Amino acid sequence: MQTFGNYINGEWITTGDTFEDRNPANTDEVVGLFVKGSVADMDRAAEAAAEAFPKWAAMAAPNRGAILFKAAEILDSRFEAIAAEMTREEGKTLPEAKGETRRAINILKYFAGEGSRMGGHLVPSERDRVHMFAIRKPIGVVGLITPWNFPIAIPCWKLAPALICGNTVVIKPASASPLSAWRLVEALHDAGIPKGVINFVAGSGATLGAAMINAKPVKAVSFTGSDKTGKWIHTEASKRMLRIQLEMGGKNPTIVLNDCDFNASVENVVNAAFFSTGQKCTATSRAIVEDGIYDQFVAALVERTKKLKTGNGMEAGIDIGPAVDEAALKTILDYIEIGKKEAGAPLCGGNRLTGGAYDKGYFVEPTIFADVTEDMRIAKEEIFGPVLAVMRAKDFADAMRIANGSEYGLSASVQSSNVSRVFDFVYGMEAGLLTVNLPSAGVEYQLPFGGTKDSSFGPKEQGPAAFDFYSDYKTVYLKY
Ligand code: NAD
Numbered sequence: 001m002q003t004f005g006n007y008i009n010g011e012w013i014t015t016g017d018t019f020e021d022r023n024p025a026n027t028d029e030v031v032g033l034f035v036k037g038s039v040a041d042m043d044r045a046a047e048a049a050a051e052a053f054p055k056w057a058a059m060a061a062p063n064r065g066a067i068l069f070k071a072a073e074i075l076d077s078r079f080e081a082i083a084a085e086m087t088r089e090e091g092k093t094l095p096e097a098k099g100e101t102r103r104a105i106n107i108l109k110y111f112a113g114e115g116s117r118m119g120g121h122l123v124p125s126e127r128d129r130v131h132m133f134a135i136r137k138p139i140g141v142v143g144l145i146t147p148w149n150f151p152i153a154i155p156c157w158k159l160a161p162a163l164i165c166g167n168t169v170v171i172k173p174a175s176a177s178p179l180s181a182w183r184l185v186e187a188l189h190d191a192g193i194p195k196g197v198i199n200f201v202a203g204s205g206a207t208l209g210a211a212m213i214n215a216k217p218v219k220a221v222s223f224t225g226s227d228k229t230g231k232w233i234h235t236e237a238s239k240r241m242l243r244i245q246l247e248m249g250g251k252n253p254t255i256v257l258n259d260c261d262f263n264a265s266v267e268n269v270v271n272a273a274f275f276s277t278g279q280k281c282t283a284t285s286r287a288i289v290e291d292g293i294y295d296q297f298v299a300a301l302v303e304r305t306k307k308l309k310t311g312n313g314m315e316a317g318i319d320i321g322p323a324v325d326e327a328a329l330k331t332i333l334d335y336i337e338i339g340k341k342e343a344g345a346p347l348c349g350g351n352r353l354t355g356g357a358y359d360k361g362y363f364v365e366p367t368i369f370a371d372v373t374e375d376m377r378i379a380k381e382e383i384f385g386p387v388l389a390v391m392r393a394k395d396f397a398d399a400m401r402i403a404n405g406s407e408y409g410l411s412a413s414v415q416s417s418n419v420s421r422v423f424d425f426v427y428g429m430e431a432g433l434l435t436v437n438l439p440s441a442g443v444e445y446q447l448p449f450g451g452t453k454d455s456s457f458g459p460k461e462q463g464p465a466a467f468d469f470y471s472d473y474k475t476v477y478l479k480y
Contacts (some may be wrong), residue, residue, distance in 0.1 A: 145224070159198065259418050282433060310353060
């Protein structure tokens with residue numbers, strides 16, 4: 001059994017207590033042992049990052065980019081192995097893990113290229129012979145805290161822009177799936193990133209999160225995870241006036257209108273609600289269906305969902321893997337019980353899968369509750385599992401009202417062929433990520449990513465917007 005160490009100041013620290021990274025599809029399998037980082041490790045990591053900062057920040061950005069390009073090549077050369085490990089530690093299907101690994105490689109390349117493009121502002125002055133411009137500068141040491149559900153893509157979409165801007169980094173991955181982030185750090189190490197520029201400390205979120213926020217050299221923290229942790233970070237980080245970026249939960253709606261492409265909309269809702277076991281932050285958890293097609297749509301949704309195959313994501317033909325761990329499974333099953341009390345028996349699913357290989361994993365049936373109303377908890381609270389609440393809307397305006405009646409605002413989708421309704425949705429929907437005639441989940445890295453309302457706090461991630469968090473401006477007025 002391999003022990004994966006923490007990475008501090010260019011060295012792998014493989015001694016100390018460990019925790020297990022287990023396969024949620026087969027809990028007999030330990031994917032790896034990880035060294036449990038301490039407060040002292042976090043402090044040392046932050047200090048190493050501070051020491052490395054001046055030299056890294058002074059390196060020409062295209063040269064920083066060259067290291068990211070090299071890391072992308074290295075990840076590509078290990079593509080199959082990394083994807084398979086991701087399936088084993090997180091549970092998503094192998095095709096999904098391959099898609100995510102490819103995305104991480106593309107994110108690295110995208111931000112590597114930005115090293116040669118990173119601009120500022122150059123504008124004419126009102127004054128004679130004054131040249132004025134603003135250039136970007138890095139912030140310093142940045143702390144990154146990531147969740148388990150996209151175990152390589154999220155670390156990558158935080159690390160790559162942080163590094164290309166000239167920051168140095170300490171990353172703390174989620175304990176349920178730390179190996180994918182570890183592989184990313186390994187690739188950067190193998191690509192020759194100078195010591196101290198990137199540091200990796202795995203272990204308890206509460207202990208290391210507090211240590212990171214209180215480590216003196218840390219100037220900014222980017223976090224993706226639950227609302228509860230995000231709110232805690234907001235409070236604690238504000239005491240030190242840290243720059244923070246928080247990406248949190250969602251209760252994402254898909255509005256299905258009478259004029260939709262019926263079959264495509266069924267596929268889009270099933271995909272968005274159940275793929276990756278509903279454990280995407282952009283997953284659809286509310287399908288808001290217009291009255292005219294409601295009964296027909298619900299019937300088709302149930303028929304299609306019953307055909308989904310749940311099982312070990314390493315096997316061909318599996319659509320849905322397990323919940324990530326026992327706690328996630330319990331939350332999902334608890335919400336199914338709440339749903340049964342609130343909305344009656346589900347139209348499909350509603351149980352943990354048992355018998356044979358299922359007994360070794362955290363498998364749950366994809367579940368659909370119909371005639372869910374706005375006051376129900378299953379319509380309001382994030383479940384983060386394969387549970388869909390279907391709600392009836394009188395008309396488009398009613399659907400928009402229901403969709404916007406959430407404290408969250410991460411992603412939202414509309415299925416419609418009516419251009420005016422689509423534009424009304426685009427301008428009226430309170431969410432940071434919108435899709436039209438596509439699943440609500442499935443974003444690309446070239447555009448800003450993030451939510452609104454209680455889903456997010458701070459500047460957006462990804463695309464050109466990523467620099468808003470990871471860099472600051474220095475403005476220059478020059479008389480010649
Ligand atoms: P989580 O908040 O439990 O954990 C996220 C990370 O925070 C982990 O690394 C964890 O160890 C760490 N952590 C835990 N307690 C901490 C503390 N007190 N201080 C600092 N760090 C701490 O979330 P999770 O269960 O890993 O992820 C699921 C959640 O993430 C869902 O709510 C989902 O919607 C959200 N999510 C959001 C996005 C987005 O972009 N908006 C993307 C993916 C996941």
